[in-house]
Amino acid sequence: EAGVAQSPRYKIIEKRQSVAFWCNPISGHATLYWYQQILGQGPKLLIQFQNNGVVDDSQLPKDRFSAERLKGVDSTLKIQPAKLEDSAVYLCASSHKPGINNEQFFGPGTRLTVL
């Protein structure tokens, strides 16, 4: 089966600009996650969707970050405006069933550099 797809793979922007990332999960996977991975750290969950509903967005900086999964398949994550500290790899992951004890499959990530 095809894996989790993400685009773009790399993005360089200046601070205060906007950026959007796209994720296409594995077909049939109801649960989708967006993680932020700062260099040298583990992935940190930003938001979790179950179909098109939000399960957890407690660590999403809502003043600048937004995410949607309107049709319960693809998802977009947006940052507006970006700050220097947003430089990181943004990983999308999906799992077949809800609940954390189901394997999460990660995409290749989008490496964001904010100058």
Next chain:
Amino acid sequence: GENVEQHPSTLSVQEGDSAVIKCTYSDSASNYFPWYKQELGKRPQLIIDIRSNVGEKKDQRIAVTLNKTAKHFSLHITETQPEDSAVYFCAAPGDSSYKLIFGSGTRLLVRP
């Protein structure tokens, strides 16, 4: 609270030796503990996981042990090979049980 501590941050071993990475967690209700391997520039991939109803699980050269009383779990890699060189992340459920909290990672280097 939600906290997963992982040690060591870096580990260098000679090919053929064993490597052990340890993690501690804070939520006593946690019942699922996966380990992910992330090679340089690549995505994290699940290599092994353990549920709280068992104390140890093995898969060829990889094993994970769980001590629920002490709230820690460990990854053991035996007969290490250069291709084992990567960053390894442990994870445990957060307070809500709907999300995983990842450790800070261990960079393992296996010297040929």
